[in-house]
Amino acid sequence: SKTRNSFVGAMNDLVKNYRTVDEDFFEELEEILISADVGVHTVMELIDDLKDEARKRNIQDAKDIQPVISEKLAELLQKSDQESHLLIKENELTVILFVGVNGVGKTTSIGKLAHKFKQENKKVLLAAGDTFRAGAIEQLEVWGERVGVDVIKQQAGSDPAAVMFDAIQSAKSRKVDILLCDTAGRLQNKVNLMNELEKVKRVLTKEIPDAPHEVLLVLDATTGQNAMSQAKVFQKATDVTGIVLTKLDGTAKGGIVLAIRHELDIPVKLIGLGEGLDDLYEFEADQFVHGLFSD
Amino acid sequence: MAFEGLAERLQGSIKKMRGKGKVAEQDVKEMMREVRLALLEADVNFKVVKKFVSDVKERAVGQDILDSLTPGQQVIKIVNEELTKLMGGEQSKIATAQKPPTVVMMVGLQGAGKTTTTGKLALHLRKKHNRSPLMVAADIYRPAAIKQLETLGKQLDMPVFSLGDQVSPVEIAKQAIAKAKEEHHDYVIIDTAGRLHVDENLMGELDEIKEVVSPDEILLVVDAMTGQDAVNVAQNFNERLGITGVVLTKLDGDTRGGAAISVKAVTNTPIKFAGMGEKSDALEPFHPERMASRILGMGDVLSLIEKA
Ligand SMILES: Nc1nc2c(ncn2[C@@H]2O[C@H](COP(=O)(O)OP(=O)(O)OP(=O)(O)O)[C@@H](O)[C@H]2O)c(=O)[nH]1
Numbered sequence A: 001s002k003t004r005n006s007f008v009g010a011m012n013d014l015v016k017n018y019r020t021v022d023e024d025f026f027e028e029l030e031e032i033l034i035s036a037d038v039g040v041h042t043v044m045e046l047i048d049d050l051k052d053e054a055r056k057r058n059i060q061d062a063k064d065i066q067p068v069i070s071e072k073l074a075e076l077l078q079k080s081d082q083e084s085h086l087l088i089k090e091n092e093l094t095v096i097l098f099v100g101v102n103g104v105g106k107t108t109s110i111g112k113l114a115h116k117f118k119q120e121n122k123k124v125l126l127a128a129g130d131t132f133r134a135g136a137i138e139q140l141e142v143w144g145e146r147v148g149v150d151v152i153k154q155q156a157g158s159d160p161a162a163v164m165f166d167a168i169q170s171a172k173s174r175k176v177d178i179l180l181c182d183t184a185g186r187l188q189n190k191v192n193l194m195n196e197l198e199k200v201k202r203v204l205t206k207e208i209p210d211a212p213h214e215v216l217l218v219l220d221a222t223t224g225q226n227a228m229s230q231a232k233v234f235q236k237a238t239d240v241t242g243i244v245l246t247k248l249d250g251t252a253k254g255g256i257v258l259a260i261r262h263e264l265d266i267p268v269k270l271i272g273l274g275e276g277l278d279d280l281y282e283f284e285a286d287q288f289v290h291g292l293f294s295d
Numbered sequence B: 001m002a003f004e005g006l007a008e009r010l011q012g013s014i015k016k017m018r019g020k021g022k023v024a025e026q027d028v029k030e031m032m033r034e035v036r037l038a039l040l041e042a043d044v045n046f047k048v049v050k051k052f053v054s055d056v057k058e059r060a061v062g063q064d065i066l067d068s069l070t071p072g073q074q075v076i077k078i079v080n081e082e083l084t085k086l087m088g089g090e091q092s093k094i095a096t097a098q099k100p101p102t103v104v105m106m107v108g109l110q111g112a113g114k115t116t117t118t119g120k121l122a123l124h125l126r127k128k129h130n131r132s133p134l135m136v137a138a139d140i141y142r143p144a145a146i147k148q149l150e151t152l153g154k155q156l157d158m159p160v161f162s163l164g165d166q167v168s169p170v171e172i173a174k175q176a177i178a179k180a181k182e183e184h185h186d187y188v189i190i191d192t193a194g195r196l197h198v199d200e201n202l203m204g205e206l207d208e209i210k211e212v213v214s215p216d217e218i219l220l221v222v223d224a225m226t227g228q229d230a231v232n233v234a235q236n237f238n239e240r241l242g243i244t245g246v247v248l249t250k251l252d253g254d255t256r257g258g259a260a261i262s263v264k265a266v267t268n269t270p271i272k273f274a275g276m277g278e279k280s281d282a283l284e285p286f287h288p289e290r291m292a293s294r295i296l297g298m299g300d301v302l303s304l305i306e307k308a
């Protein structure tokens, strides 16, 4: 139901209530963006920008500023079209590593993405790199069964780096197209766990020099400003190549990704809209921006 | 720039107010602008912030300055007190039913920490209160949710009641209570599936479970990293179920945790526990005062006041 142009429709409400572009108008815009978790700093910069722009272009009528707002927001999210897609190797193994804090949706997103690739007739393998959390391996195995792909695992409590080594060997010998690697959730301020993650990544790189080809940071749309800190630390540790923004099927807007794109230039590649197999979608900036303004 | 402590930000205003006898409106206004930013950056809901700022302004303006404080310190003291008050007193107690078993329902969004907290709470009840809890696996949806609770049960040597994932959660809950009575468990902790507050069907299921087990305690489990949406979540769960308390999880992270204020403001139920790690012993009482300083990033400010 959300069309590419519906953002403009949603903006109409804001514009309708304000005929002129005045302080009240900007205050309401500020509140809308803050309530979408965009973050105070980014919002204020944006509003200052818009005020400047309004002055420069001599915009007084509220409906004339509407395209400028969409322009600015979309600009933030779409620096270039290219990189917002997953980079998948042709006729070669592609390794994708999933990282993120606890409970954001890493394992579920792996299940969904495996399903997507399976439908494209790709040969997929999963690596059960979360050896810590109770039931984590079994959870990935259930997804493997659902989708119809194998899972490489070791016992609970074993070294995740060793699991990755096994998995990449298997992926090579089985001539797999895509290897999706799960990792345990970890808060970014846990130094030893972040070190462990770096080690996991190094194991993959050692076996295939340009692997992992994607490092996807999974962010929960319900998360507020802490997502910025997550992005910073995980990027530093693992060179994140993209974001999976999950749980957008709720009422949270996930606006913090605007700030993340702005400050760290990490693109959102996929979004999660539910717990089912088919609930993973490619990110579309226009739709997302529309979502920021809808109830 | 972001998450700069409130102390540094207020330095200017504090200096300006030095030597004044009464707190003047203009000074308070200036300081409250900074307080507002700090609260928003800490993820306190913007509506809650609005009300808070105006309440504090009212209380602060025109006050005589206490001998021991500068006007700036006094405003900060008021901010801190009000914030602490907003989060309620210390209350890490869990209800006890007149007639056992006491029934506790764990509810919340997906991934908030319900299952982990179920294990933590069971351990807490056994260790600190010498109770004998029964944990109930009522999440039949999430892949391996039952296995997760069973694994925790094994780790803790704590019984888990499960009927697999082909029996409705309502039926599981009902039978669990019977089982608890039979085996003389004095607490029953029901781990429910994560669900969105706007999911009509699944929220209805919680209603039904509540109907059948008449819980003494319905704990909303909230991720401390939650942003502005915390108010919607808390409001919906509370209106629908009448929650009796909140558990704030993942406070071992570096989040400011403003969701604590939002949730408290809309539900007016106590935050009973703080989750401080993934392990089963990482459950602590919730300290409103510490939380207030954490949200404002002003441990340093408080020590400044204390020294004065
Ligand atoms: N509504 C909704 N729920 C989701 C989505 N993605 C994941 N979930 C749910 O969020 C919860 C946590 O998902 P997991 O995949 O286990 O998260 P994780 O990051 O692997 O968690 P840990 O391994 O414990 O750190 C589960 O209940 C999922 O069903 C989504 O897009 N929408």
Ligand SMILES: Nc1nc2c(ncn2[C@@H]2O[C@H](COP(=O)(O)OP(=O)(O)OP(=O)(O)O)[C@@H](O)[C@H]2O)c(=O)[nH]1
Pocket (backbone or CB within 6 Å): A102, A103, A133, A185, A187, B108, B109, B110, B111, B112, B113, B114, B115, B116, B117, B139, B142, B145, B192, B193, B194, B195, B221, B249, B250, B251, B252, B253, B274, B275, B276, B277, B278, B282
């Ligand atoms: N660091 C930290 N992690 C926690 C805490 N509480 C829970 N977790 C982690 O958060 C993730 C999700 O916890 P679960 O207990 O599975 O959450 P849940 O609410 O039962 O999830 P669903 O059943 O999928 O809705 C797991 O990785 C837990 O280990 C905490 O206080 N601190």
Ligand SMILES: [Mg+2]
Pocket (backbone or CB within 6 Å): A106, A107, A108, A130, A136, A182, A183, A184, A185
């Ligand atoms: Mg996982």
Ligand SMILES: [Mg+2]
Pocket (backbone or CB within 6 Å): B114, B115, B116, B139, B142, B145, B191, B192, B193, B194
């Ligand atoms: Mg659970």
